[in-house]
Amino acid sequence: MLTLSTDQLSTQEIQQYLQYAIAPRPICFASTIDLEGNVNLSPFSFFNLFSMNPPVCIFSPSRRVRDNTTKHTLENIKMVPECVINIVNYEMVQQISLASCDYPKGTNEFIKAGFTPLDSELVKPPRVAEAPIQLECIVQEVITLGENAGAGNLILALIKKIHIREEVLDVHKNIDQVKLDLVARLGGDWYARITEENLFKVEKPNTKLGIGFDQLPVGIIASELLSNNEKGQLANYNILPESNVQQISNFSGPTILKIKLALANQETALAWEIIRTSI
Numbered sequence: 001m002l003t004l005s006t007d008q009l010s011t012q013e014i015q016q017y018l019q020y021a022i023a024p025r026p027i028c029f030a031s032t033i034d035l036e037g038n039v040n041l042s043p044f045s046f047f048n049l050f051s052m053n054p055p056v057c058i059f060s061p062s063r064r065v066r067d068n069t070t071k072h073t074l075e076n077i078k079m080v081p082e083c084v085i086n087i088v089n090y091e092m093v094q095q096i097s098l099a100s101c102d103y104p105k106g107t108n109e110f111i112k113a114g115f116t117p118l119d120s121e122l123v124k125p126p127r128v129a130e131a132p133i134q135l136e137c138i139v140q141e142v143i144t145l146g147e148n149a150g151a152g153n154l155i156l157a158l159i160k161k162i163h164i165r166e167e168v169l170d171v172h173k174n175i176d177q178v179k180l181d182l183v184a185r186l187g188g189d190w191y192a193r194i195t196e197e198n199l200f201k202v203e204k205p206n207t208k209l210g211i212g213f214d215q216l217p218v219g220i221i222a223s224e225l226l227s228n229n230e231k232g233q234l235a236n237y238n239i240l241p242e243s244n245v246q247q248i249s250n251f252s253g254p255t256i257l258k259i260k261l262a263l264a265n266q267e268t269a270l271a272w273e274i275i276r277t278s279i
Contacts, residue, residue: 011065011150020187027185028059029086029096031110031117031125032076039117039126040072041109043088043096045185046152055159056140057085060152068149072105074142081139082123083157086131089181090193095130122160132168132180136161201266203236210236217241217248217275225256230263234275237268245276252278 006014028047032040046060061071077083088096099113110117110126117126120136127134137157145152170176182194213221213235220231251259255278262271 011148015065015150016187019185023186023190024184024192025186027088027096027183028057029088029092029099029128029131030059030061030073031084031086031128032073033080033082033125034072034076035079038106039108039110040076041099041113041115041128042071042073043100044073047085050156057135057137057157057159058154059085059157060145060154062152063147063149065150070153074153074155075105077139077142077155080124081142082125083137083139083155084120084123084125084127085135085137085157085159086128087133087135087180088183089132090183091181092128092130093183093191120161127163132165133175134163135159136163202233203268205236205238208238210238211240215240215246217246217251219248219251220275222249223251223256225253226260230260233263233268234259234271237272239272241272241276244279248275248279251275 004017009017025045026047028044030042030044034040042061044059044061046062047057049057061074063070073083095113095115099109099115101112103109103112109115110128116129118129118134120127120134123136123138127136135157137159140156140158141154143154143156145154164175168175168179170179177194177199178196180194184192184194186192213231216231216235220226220234223231255274258274259271262268262274
């Protein structure tokens with residue numbers, strides 16, 4: 001295993017390793033405005049949701065690694081503490097890459113990148129009409145993490161209004177994860193597209209406690225045909241198996257294959273029924 005001490009790496013090397021490792025990252029496409037009314041539009045992948053009550057997301061326009069300069073987004077927010085966070089989908093990805101260019105101050109990236117400005121209802125910066133979801137935000141605080149190149153500036157944005165385009169909603173007016181067609185940032189030039197083919201569900205335990213690995217049948221724990229991920233799916237089940245089931249020390253190959261198929265189809269209860277009936 002390669003082990004690295006960050007205090008012995010350059011900022012560029014740290015960036016190279018961590019942006020590949022901590023991924024995929026959602027993309028914040030932030031619109032801001034200065035005191036003269038000049039609009040700026042820029043994407044940030046140091047972004048996520050951090051609170052529900054109050055609803056707060058955080059993004060970070062870090063100081064540029066190459067020359068330690070700050071971004072126009074940060075400068076604008078210090079003057080006008082408001083922003084719109086526009087969620088990025090696949091149809092926009094090439095345009096948002098264009099908007100990330102370091103254009104001179106005063107350049108309107110809506111025009112440069114071919115986006116349509118849409119008046120906000122509460123804040124001064126405009127929304128991106130093409131974005132499937134637009135969040136009007138009041139900036140609560142800017143936390144500066146340092147003055148050196150690569151240092152982050154955490155912008156705590158209080159979400160005041162949520163705008164959602166009808167075409168990404170289901171019949172119940174909830175967001176359809178498939179229709180949203182999100183993209184995420186990886187390392188280097190890499191991105192990820194969240195399509196139906198690579199979506200899967202993992203049931204959240206919530207109030208139901210998973211039985212744990214220690215309660216799995218002996219033969220399931222010992223099986224080399226089941227991955228730890230599959231064993232974890234069985235261990236996340238909330239009904240404790242009978243003691244005679246826990247003591248099963250060997251499962252036939254065909255039985256394991258049936259269990260694997262049930263788990264692949266997200267049918268955990270069926271997988272457990274196969275285990276119980278194999279006695």
